[in-house]
Structure formats: C-alpha cells, structure tokens
Amino acid sequence: MSAAQEPPRGAKGHRPQIFDDPAVDQLYAAYVTLATELSVAFERIDTLERLLETESGLSREAIRNYQPDESVSAERQRQRAELAERLLRPFREFREQRIARANHLSDTSPSD
Amino acid sequence: MPAFKQHPMVPQTTHDEQARQDFVAALRGHLSGRLMPGTYQVYAARVEPAFRAKHGRAPKDEQEVRQAMTQDPYYQFWSAAQRRSQELLWESVIDPTERQLPALIDRARKLSKRAVGAKAPRGGKNARGRRGTLRLDPALTVPKYHTAADIHLQPGGYHTDFTADDVAAGAVYDKGINLYMGGALGEENNLMGDTLLAYVREKHSSLKPRAILDVGCAIGNSTVVWARAFPTARVQGIDVGAPVLRYAHARAQALGVAVDFSQQNAEQTDFADASFDLVVSHIMLHETSKSALTRVLTECRRLLKPGGLMLHLEIPRGRTDIEKFMHNWESYNNNETFSRYMTDIDLKAEAIKAGFSPEAVLVDEFAPKLDVAQMNYAEHFFWKILAAFKR
Numbered sequence: 001m002s003a004a005q006e007p008p009r010g011a012k013g014h015r016p017q018i019f020d021d022p023a024v025d026q027l028y029a030a031y032v033t034l035a036t037e038l039s040v041a042f043e044r045i046d047t048l049e050r051l052l053e054t055e056s057g058l059s060r061e062a063i064r065n066y067q068p069d070e071s072v073s074a075e076r077q078r079q080r081a082e083l084a085e086r087l088l089r090p091f092r093e094f095r096e097q098r099i100a101r102a103n104h105l106s107d108t109s110p111s112d
Numbered sequence: 113m114p115a116f117k118q119h120p121m122v123p124q125t126t127h128d129e130q131a132r133q134d135f136v137a138a139l140r141g142h143l144s145g146r147l148m149p150g151t152y153q154v155y156a157a158r159v160e161p162a163f164r165a166k167h168g169r170a171p172k173d174e175q176e177v178r179q180a181m182t183q184d185p186y187y188q189f190w191s192a193a194q195r196r197s198q199e200l201l202w203e204s205v206i207d208p209t210e211r212q213l214p215a216l217i218d219r220a221r222k223l224s225k226r227a228v229g230a231k232a233p234r235g236g237k238n239a240r241g242r243r244g245t246l247r248l249d250p251a252l253t254v255p256k257y258h259t260a261a262d263i264h265l266q267p268g269g270y271h272t273d274f275t276a277d278d279v280a281a282g283a284v285y286d287k288g289i290n291l292y293m294g295g296a297l298g299e300e301n302n303l304m305g306d307t308l309l310a311y312v313r314e315k316h317s318s319l320k321p322r323a324i325l326d327v328g329c330a331i332g333n334s335t336v337v338w339a340r341a342f343p344t345a346r347v348q349g350i351d352v353g354a355p356v357l358r359y360a361h362a363r364a365q366a367l368g369v370a371v372d373f374s375q376q377n378a379e380q381t382d383f384a385d386a387s388f389d390l391v392v393s394h395i396m397l398h399e400t401s402k403s404a405l406t407r408v409l410t411e412c413r414r415l416l417k418p419g420g421l422m423l424h425l426e427i428p429r430g431r432t433d434i435e436k437f438m439h440n441w442e443s444y445n446n447n448e449t450f451s452r453y454m455t456d457i458d459l460k461a462e463a464i465k466a467g468f469s470p471e472a473v474l475v476d477e478f479a480p481k482l483d484v485a486q487m488n489y490a491e492h493f494f495w496k497i498l499a500a501f502k503r
Binding site for chain 2: 004005006007008009010011012013014016018019025028029032033035036037039040043044047086090
C-alpha cells in the first residue's frame with residue numbers, strides 16, 4: 001500500500017440491536033459517550049484549578065469575566081464540532097448501515 | 113495494578129486523551145466489577161423464575177437462556193454499556209496513535225536496525241547474541257475470519273494497512289487490550305504469556321526448549337515472555353497481520369528482546385517438519401474458524417519435533433447455561449464470531465483429529481497464582497489449556 005487512507009473509526013461487522021427500540025440503542029451509546037466527555041472536561045477543569053492555585057495569581061473573577069477573542073472562538077467552535085462528531089458517530093453509522101442494507105449491500109454475516 | 117510501560121512504541125497522550133482513556137478503563141472496571149455480577153443475580157431472581165412460571169421447567173440450554181435474558185432490561189443496560197465502552201476504548205487509543213503515526217513508523221524503522229541486547233538492562237540479549245527479525249509476505253491471503261468482521265471491534269482489525277509501513281493496528285491493540293482488562297494484563301500485557309509459562313514451570317518443569325513458536329502472536333506481548341524465560345532458545349512469532357507484526361518487531365527491539373517474527377497463517381506455514389520443541393498460542397484458537405482450528409492443530413503437530421509440546425491457552429466457555437450465555441456475549445456483540453462455536457467443541461477430540469495420540473492429549477484447567485483483577489463475564493475464572501505431546 002502506498003497512498004494513505006483515512007482509517008475508519010467504526011468496526012466492520014454485525015451491529016447488535018440490544019433494546020426493543022433501536023432508538024434506545026442510539027441514545028444509550030450517546031449517553032455513554034457523553035459521560036466520557038464529561039469526565040474529560042471535569043479533569044481538565046480540575047487541572048486548570050490546581051495550576052491556577054499553585055502557579056498564578058489569577059482570580060476566579062477573571063475567569064468569570066473572560067471574553068474569548070476571535071482565534072479562541074474559532075478554536076472552541078472546532079472543539080464543539082469534534083464533540084458533536086464523537087457524540088453522534090453511532091447515529092451516523094446506524095443510518096449508514098440501514099441504507100447499506102436497504103441497498104442490499106448487506107453487512108457481513110458471521111461464517112467460516 | 114502495575115502501570116502500563118511507556119516503551120518507545122507507545123503513543124504519548126495529551127491531557128484530554130489520557131483523561132478519555134482513564135475514563136474508559138474506569139467505566140470497564142465498573143461494568144465488570146459492579147454491574148456484570150448483577151446479570152447473574154437478575155437471572156437467578158427474575159429471569160429464570162419467570163421462565164419456569166411460563167414453561168413449567170427451567171431453560172433447557174444456552175439458547176433458551178439467551179432468549180429470556182436478552183429481553184431483560186438490566187441485562188440490556190449492561191450489554192449496551194459494555195458494547196459502547198468497547199467502541200470508546202478503541203477511539204480513545206486511535207486518536208493519539210493517528211496523531212503520532214508518522215513518528216511511530218519512523219521509530220519502528222530505526223528500532224528495526226538496532227542490535228538488540230547491546231545495551232539491554234537485563235536478559236535482552238540472548239546467549240547467541242542474535243537480533244530480532246521481521247519477514248512480511250505481501251502475497252499472504254488474510255483469512256476470512258479476520259476480514260469478514262473486525263475482531264473485538266478494532267477498526268481495521270489486526271491486518272489492515274492504511275498507510276505504508278503502517279504500525280497503527282499494533283499500537284492501538286497494545287494500549288487497547290491493556291484498557292480492556294483495566295490494566296490487569298500487566299505492564300507489558302504479559303499476563304497470558306506468564307500464565308502459560310507458569311503452567312510449564314508447574315507441569316513440565318524439565319522442558320528446555322531450544323526452538324519455540326508462538327502462533328497468532330499479534331504484537332508479540334506473549335512471545336517476548338517466552339524469549340525472556342528461555343534466553344538461549346530461538347523464539348519465533350507468526351501472525352497474518354502485517355501492521356501488528358511491524359509493531360511487534362519494533363516493540364521487541366525496544367524492549368531489548370530478540371524474536372523472529374514472520375507473516376504467516378498458522379493453518380499452513382513455511383517451516384520445515386519438526387522445527388520446534390514448543391508451540392504455543394494465547395487465546396487465539398477462538399478467533400479462527402471450525403475448519404481452521406483443525407488445520408492449525410494439524411500444522412502445530414507437523415511443526416513439533418518428536419517429544420515436542422503444544423500448548424494453547426484458551427478462555428473457558430462456562431459450565432452452566434447462564435455462564436455460557438455470558439461468555440458468548442463477545443461472540444454476539446464484540447465480533448468474536450467463532451468463539452461461541454467453541455462452547456461445544458471438544459478440544460481433545462480436535463487434537464486427536466489432528467493426529468495426536470489420545471493418551472498424549474490433555475485439556476487442563478489452570479488457575480495460576482496471578483492476580484486477575486477483572487472478570488468480564490464470569491464470577492469465577494480459570495484458564496483452559498489444550499496440551500499435547502507429539503510422540
């Protein structure tokens with residue numbers, strides 16, 4: 001292989017339906033992702049607070065009054081888009097799989 | 113729990129990447145330690161009695177347990193979280209791997225040239241001062257049991273190259289399996305190798321192998337254990353996946369251990385008859401197929417010298433129907449497509465079919481004195497070992 005391909009984020013193969021309503025599967029997957037991202041955010045905040053406390057004289061007031069400039073806003077916009085991608089990837093895959101099935105491009109069946 | 117060893121082939125993590133991996137490990141710990149045992153309680157307290165009330169008897173087999181349990185809301189919640197945690201596990205490792213992939217590939221190339229053991233702190237250089245090698249076969253056909261579905265949901269599986277000299281699948285697998293077991297596999301993911309080695313020390317203490325083959329070695333995490341344990345032996349590892357082997361080679365070099373890796377299918381290798389004193393595999397058989405299983409065992413027998421020993425470490429498939437159902441979660445939800453068929457396969461009969469004498473085959477259960485901190489599907493754990501001597 002010479003030309004690099006974008007590696008996939010989802011696995012090839014059968015996707016189980018666990019709940020009676022497939023919508024619940026999708027909501028549940030997003031909920032677990034959200035918990036992960038919340039944990040990441042908590043940890044980031046915790047890191048910031050600890051660094052602020054020990055390494056700067058920055059006040060909570062300054063944090064409350066902070067206004068992002070244009071480049072910060074752009075950076076945050078990118079981060080939000082990334083979060084949305086992480087959160088909603090299972091929904092997109094679910095849709096893709098349903099369309100593929102409808103087109104008789106069936107997903108793989110487990111066999112020897 | 114020993115920390116995962118940050119050897120040179122392990123991608124560095126940013127603050128948030130690390131936090132993401134840490135949360136996935138914590139989630140899996142919670143699922144296996146706190147929520148999974150509840151599925152057994154729910155079965156005993158609700159699902160089994162409800163089945164009895166409806167049918168006037170207990171479920172007669174694993175399929176009937178499956179039909180009843182998959183309708184239970186508690187099981188559904190555990191199962192959905194288990195599935196999502198597996199997907200998030202890979203995502204959390206893929207991010208840092210892709211970010212650093214060019215550097216990792218470059219590092220692998222450099223490590224490949226390094227004379228192993230020259231500066232290794234201990235045990236790195238084997239007695240003959242060899243260095244590890246890598247032999248890839250671009251013409252090898254990757255078997256369908258790898259290409260049909262990505263085993264364990266790792267995108268691209270063990271075998272897909274997405275760029276030249278790709279090592280991503282190996283880097284992702286190394287950190288991924290460590291998170292999978294919440295760190296219980298050890299600082300070098302050495303638990304399976306240590307387990308089979310402990311079995312050899314206990315049951316075959318006189319064994320002094322000079323040539324050892326690890327079939328389906330992936331990143332060589334167990335292969336390295338054997339090379340360290342028998343420093344004068346020539347140790348080889350084979351796998352069908354090129355990217356995991358490139359990584360395995362670089363990883364062994366980085367750890368200062370001489371191993372010869374080659375890209376081969378364990379069903380049919382290019383080694384001469386009677387090449388090895390010891391042929392091992394580590395939870396590999398259940399990732400093949402019914403026909404491949406017979407061919408792998410037949411090939412292992414061909415490769416053994418007279419008096420040589422074959423050892424396959426396997427996951428138990430459960431004694432009761434509810435245990436069987438829980439173990440088979442991996443098959444229905446985690447792309448271990450073949451593993452559920454292993455439930456009813458008689459490994460001793462398979463070995464005999466492959467040519468081993470019935471009296472030279474043993475299917476053993478082994479609970480080593482190693483700390484297995486996380487059980488994903490059963491409350492009581494032991495390893496299954498298929499052991500066979502070649503006459």
